[in-house]
Amino acid sequence: MYTSVLPSGKARPAISTASLPDIIFMLLFFFMMVTVLRDADLKVRVLTPEATQLTQLAEKSLVNYIYIGQPAPQFVGYYGSSPRIQLGDRIASVADIPFFLENHKQSLPEAMRSRITSSLRVDGAVTMGIVQEVKTALRKNGQLKVNYSTRKRNRDL
Numbered sequence: 001m002y003t004s005v006l007p008s009g010k011a012r013p014a015i016s017t018a019s020l021p022d023i024i025f026m027l028l029f030f031f032m033m034v035t036v037l038r039d040a041d042l043k044v045r046v047l048t049p050e051a052t053q054l055t056q057l058a059e060k061s062l063v064n065y066i067y068i069g070q071p072a073p074q075f076v077g078y079y080g081s082s083p084r085i086q087l088g089d090r091i092a093s094v095a096d097i098p099f100f101l102e103n104h105k106q107s108l109p110e111a112m113r114s115r116i117t118s119s120l121r122v123d124g125a126v127t128m129g130i131v132q133e134v135k136t137a138l139r140k141n142g143q144l145k146v147n148y149s150t151r152k153r154n155r156d157l
Contacts, residue, residue: 043079044069044086049124050153057147062116064104064143066097068130069123083126085134097137117145 046069057063067086071079075091084091087100105113118138122131138146 041089042067042086043072043075043089043091044084044123045072046121046123047125048121048150051150052153054150054152057117057119059115062108062112063147064101064116064118065121065149066100066118066134067121068126068134070125083123083130085130094133094137097134098141101138101141101143115145116143117147118143119147119149121149 044067046067068083069086070076070081071084071091079091085093085097087096092100101116101118104116108116120131120134135146138144
């Protein structure tokens, strides 16, 4: 341990670094707990349309993400090339939407369930037929807060 000498001739004790590893591990543990990784591996291609005026959703834990698009190239042989719906990590049908919504509701406290938003991430090349079916299923199941995800348009264009 090193000490420094003050101008008055008295020795100043060195700063102890014994607790430094504890502090580092606490910070590491904290960041591991609060970091949210991507929930779903995309099996459909989604290139959302561009928009100029966007608002960000406040609480990501209250959002159901529903992806609609063509199956990714590695899944075309299995699912075909027509647009598909992805709920979580799996390709699903419109009939699976009520179960998906109920699972998400059950994972949240009762007080927060009324604030759930369904975010539709729809590929720009998909026709509105399948999107309308999804919106109808959401409405029938009481999910009236619906958001369309987009990407920000470049202002240079």
